[in-house]
Amino acid sequence: MHRVSSITVAVVFGGLTFGAWAYFNAPSSEPPWPDRLRGVGFAPFQSGDDPTKNEMPSLEEVEADVALLSTRVSSLRTYSSTGPLEAVPRLAEKHHLRTSIGAWLDKDTARNAAETEAVIRLANQHTNCLLYTSPSPRDRTRSRM
Numbered sequence: 001m002h003r004v005s006s007i008t009v010a011v012v013f014g015g016l017t018f019g020a021w022a023y024f025n026a027p028s029s030e031p032p033w034p035d036r037l038r039g040v041g042f043a044p045f046q047s048g049d050d051p052t053k054n055e056m057p058s059l060e061e062v063e064a065d066v067a068l069l070s071t072r073v074s075s076l077r078t079y080s081s082t083g084p085l086e087a088v089p090r091l092a093e094k095h096h097l098r099t100s101i102g103a104w105l106d107k108d109t110a111r112n113a114a115e116t117e118a119v120i121r122l123a124n125q126h127t128n129c130l131l132y133t134s135p136s137p138r139d140r141t142r143s144r145m
Contacts, residue, residue, distance in 0.1 A: 039075035039100070042066075042088065056084050056138035063091050063111040075130070077098045081118035082111075089126040 044057050044065040057065075062084050069076065073097035078085050082104075092099045101122055103115035123129045 016108055017098050037070075037073045039098075040073050041078060042069070042076040042078050044084070044088075051102065057083055059087055066091040066095055066097070070097055074098060074138075075100060078102055080115065081122055082114055084120065086118055089122050093126055093128045098128045098130055099126070 042065075043050065044062045046057050049055050049057050059108055064078070066088065070092075076092055076099040078088050078089060079102045081101050089099045089101060099117050103112075103114045103119040105115060
């Protein structure tokens with residue numbers, strides 16, 4: 001008799017545990033995606049491209065990607081301003097997109113100088129370029145160079 005009650009308690013406890021788990025982990029429906037996103041990080045690398053080996057996408061591939069995204073986003077964020085990514089502000093402007101341009105900085109001082117010069121030049125040439133500075137998390141400002 002004692003063994004039957006132990007099994008009954010284990011089965012009831014197991015059922016309650018499973019029921020609680022199922023209740024708290026019930027699937028929820030995903031909210032619908034908006035028709036247009038505010039912006040995306042943009043790195044137009046294709047299969048087989050490798051920026052570490054200087055294997056970059058062609059200008060045609062970058063333009064095709066910008067054109068494709070122009071129907072779904074309002075702005076593009078780049079993380080470099082040299083090579084094929086140098087064309088992004090111009091291509092984005094052509095497709096009525098804003099860009100937030102960046103410079104890829106590392107230990108290579110010559111490359112850092114080229115990136116810095118490119119990002120400043122592009123910001124001054126294209127009115128669709130947004131630059132953000134953040135002196136502290138509480139004091140965020142948007143500025144143009």
